[in-house]
Amino acid sequence: MNMKKISLLFLGGLLLANVSCKESDFSEAYPNPAKIAETTVEKQFTGVLYSNKDYVLPGYRYYFVTLRTSINHYTQSTGWINASASTFRVHRV
DSSP, X not given: OOHHHHHHHHHHHHHHHHHSOOHHHHHHHSXXXXXXXXXXXXXXXXXXXXXXXXXXXXXXXXXXXXXXTTTHHHHXXXXXXXXXXXXXXXXXX
């Protein structure tokens, strides 16, 4: 490429960067969802129910993969079969 094409491409890139959107344009169009302008009791109650939904009715992965293999045995939420009787056989003399 010759110097004229390179300078035209560089000038075009600077022009595009100059006319692009500013950050203030985005902040007006897309407000931060973490910062709420107003709230109601209904919205707060819905948020509490949604954040605690896995404790009331756990999802498949949470119940069958995480809890069933770790804590459910100790909280007696699930049943299990005791070891076979042959393991505890008494040796008579």
